[in-house]
Amino acid sequence: MIAIYNTHMNDVLMLIVGDNQGEKLAATRKNNVARVTRQDTGEVVAWNFFEATALFPVNGNGQVSLSDADVAHLNTEMKAAGFEEQLMNDQEPKFVVGEIVEMMAHPDSDHLNIAQVTIGHDQVVQIVAGAPNARVGMKTIVVLPGAMMPNGALIFAGQLRGVPSFGMMASPRELALPNAPQKRGIIELSPSEVPGTAFSPSQHWHK
Template sequence: MIATYNKNVGDVLMLIVANNEGADVNYERKADVARVFREDTGQTVAWNIFNVKEEWPDLAQGQNALTKAQVAELNLRLSKAGFEEQLVYDGQPKFVVAEILTMEDHADSDHLHVCQVDVGLEEPVQIVCGAPNAFVGMKTVAALPGAMMPSGSLIWPGALRGVPSFGMLCSARELDLPNAPQVRGIIDLQTDVTAGAAFDPETMWQA
């Protein structure tokens, strides 16, 4: 679940729970809750929660990490508004230290690589990457499904030229880090960090 607060469109907390995959969407609103759903399948893809800033004054513009208690409060709002669906708490960090375990050339590309990456989960995840500086053993930063990039784009499971990819290996420029090199290439973390740890730019990033 991606929680994003946008004060520019009013006091609205948007909770994105699924990829609409380009399908047309519609919405139904009850009290201060609106359910956004796909017109073709009826699947819920997002919730808009109105008038939240007074209760949660610490909400920041952009993506917010919600606590388990906050998700429980939001579920009460949904229930009181008359919706039966419930939100699922996800405490997994979305920007994490990643270690490239294996890397093979993409069969249908002259620059893409298919990487098996340790992101701290039980099993490695597969991420397709086109960075020219990637190498086996490299520790970098992965944006996992459910991440919102500084540009506003969302990370979902997908495929690049037919090969499944479950995240994105990031450059400093893509993460809008200070003094980011304006060249192609993912972040090469030169510090002793553990795969799966939440990425902290203040302690882990150095231009």
């Protein structure tokens, strides 16, 4: 779940809970709560809460963090408005250290690879990527589904040329790091970094 509050949106808190994949959307509003669904599947992809700061203080502009108490308050508002769904607060880090443990060429591409990446104890994700510097044993930063990139792009699980991919491995430029090189290639971390560690610019970038 990605929480976005923009001061240009007239005090609306938007929660992104699914990928619309460019499909047309429909909205159902009850009181100050709106449910946004895909027209083709009916899947809920977002919730909008109008007059959000009347519910609780919202700190920040753009992507914001919500406490468990905030989400509980939103669930109360949804129920009062007549919606049956409930939100789950996901506070797990979405930018983490990963280690490439396996890699093979994509069968339908001359530049993509299918990588198995460890992101913590007994946690391995498959990521399809075209980074020219990716290799087995490399430590890098993995961006998991449910993340919002510095440029505003939202990351979801998907497929690249028919192969499932659960996130991305990021370059310094994509992470908006200072003095990031403009050439292609994912960020390379020290071999001593521990998979699953939350990304910290001060810890993981020293240029």
